[in-house]
Amino acid sequence: MERNDFNPRMVTLARESAGLTQSSLAHLAGISQGLISKIENGFEVPQENILGALAHSCDVPPDFFFQSDELLGDGLVDFYHKKRLTLPVKPLKKANALANVRRLEAIRLLRTLEFDSVVRFPVCAPDEEWAPEAAAQMVRATWRVPPGPMPNLVALVEATGVPVFIADLGHEKLSAICMPGIAGKHVIVLNEMLPPSARRFALAHELGHLVMHNGYASEDMERDADAFASALLMPAYEIRRELQGLKFRDLGQLKMRWRVSMAALIKRAQDLGAISERQCRTFFMQLSKMPGGRKRESGEFEPENPRLMRHLIEYYERELGYSRAEIAKLMVLKEERLMECYLGEDPRKVRSITPQRRLHVVPALEA
Template sequence: MTDTAAVARMVRLVREARGWFQRDLATAADISQGFVSKIEQGLLPLTAEYLDKVAAALAVPTDLLLTSGPVGGVETTCLHHRRRSSVMSVNSMRAIEGLTYLTRLSVDGLSVDVDSVPSKHKLRRMPIAGHGAAAAVAAALRAAWDLPEGPVENLVGLLESAGVRIMRRDLGTAAQDAVSTWPAGQPPLILINRDLSPDRERFTLAHEVGHLAMHELPSEDQEKEANEFAGEFLAPASDLEPLLHGLTVRQFPKLAELKMTWKVSMAMLIQRAADLDCISASQFKSFRIRLNQYGWTRYEPGDLPAETPRHIAGLVTAQLDRHGHDIDAVAGQALMLPEPFRRHYMPLVVDELDTTAVRS
């Protein structure tokens, strides 16, 4: 028997993930908006005929709509957003949250019957209250993972080896860099906006790891704390402070060299210099003005090598092998239709093959 309440949650979640309003789904499915509203309120069960129509309109298999969706608040309390701007429409935010949940369902499906590789270290909860400051949490995590002094060479590889699932997706807005989630009993997941520069992507990933480790529930200072965590994790004060002491606005060539060594942006190095009292507030302001004059506030000179996530690509490859390279069957296991699956997941396999070829 179909669970009307569960179907109602999934219809609304998938609709919102597409960025649609109820009227958009009504038009696409050739039903009334009132009918959609009653479905999403759980007031009307979806018969097989209408289930097929709604699923076709949303471009998802009916099996997805019959999957139990998140019960109010349980999933969203563990979602963390890294934004360039605090201003975002409710519709955009719900679309990103819906995409995150659907991605988790797909990756969970792709993980079925695939042997996991034991890791030397795992990401764990490290509440900030037990360490006193976000920088102390970052230092403790580096120590727990036996990281040597100096820069983190391959952050994506490090996080994936710690059980963090990472996937690049178009989040539908340049205002959002990433979103992360870690429901109880499940692996942590980070969706990162496609086409970020490598230095911004690395900082964003470290920022999200800070959330995952420190913030099981939202808090007022969580963004500041996640930034502090990211700065210390990627560029520890004990290593960086001697290099930034006495920095002046004439030393952008030095910043460019440090960027390539530490694999972080010049803007982050300037922020670290201010946070560590290596430069004064007026010097920090001068640095920011100079960055703006150079047009470097969004994209800086000096290209860092991209780091390619490999875990989810490995799951896709394993499922293709299990299913005799039947993409339709693998898409069904991911609770997706074949065409969207090809568009979003098959390029991961190509990227993995390209990365492997470069390494060899």
């Protein structure tokens, strides 16, 4: 990358994805906050030593600041996120930046690969308005999901070539973020703070945004995305009979069968008329009195973990002959972070160990 390709927006992106303020970055880099401000606003181009200090402080390679790719989410307009009105600005900025970084890393791997048999990502036409229930039925039909509980939702989404990430989004009220990309290059980031049942619902919620809203915001989009998630995970025509005469003691078994939270089951039962509003309030009061309450319900199942990015990295390494240093350079991240975040390895323990050859399978190519 040429020195005149310096992109000041990438300094802001690196800083916010690391959860740093201008003053904290200035302290770590040993420079003034005023200089940081001038650099981010394009009034100063940092010298090589300052560039290195900024990169080290944000845990990115210096090449990170020379990327020219388009960023999404400025002003929180171009991407969808599930948040509460009380969510502080700082974790929202961090989450937005983190999603942008993950999106750039994924795009760099995906742009040079061709998927011949990718499962189609279902999207409602821009000139059509789909009700959440109908949109959820369309998705299940497109993916040929059999009747009953939804299978591994992470695997189904990633089979379309859309990577799913699990990361610390900085605040439990921010359940997930999705970024609609060009030509279906979407990215979904789920909050690792959530228990598996809540994380699965959050993924279905973000999927609803990408399927129904297709780059456009609306006043009811959050409510519609919740309704879509409920309909996708608990289809009315299948679950209604199981919710008739619902008792609180039934919720644990239903949770394991449908792989949704007890809170989601209670809400779905009320929406379908299986229980009254009064019963709904009583169930929620009982749920709140349980150990962990509504935030940490008992009886969680095993989480659904993403695999697409790891398989893509292994494909570059095993089939295309890339070294890990070259893959890290392609993704514009440090090799240590590639190993830790994407391969689940401790760089300190495996630095001198030659990795064993493993059978490579890309889920997206199997579908």
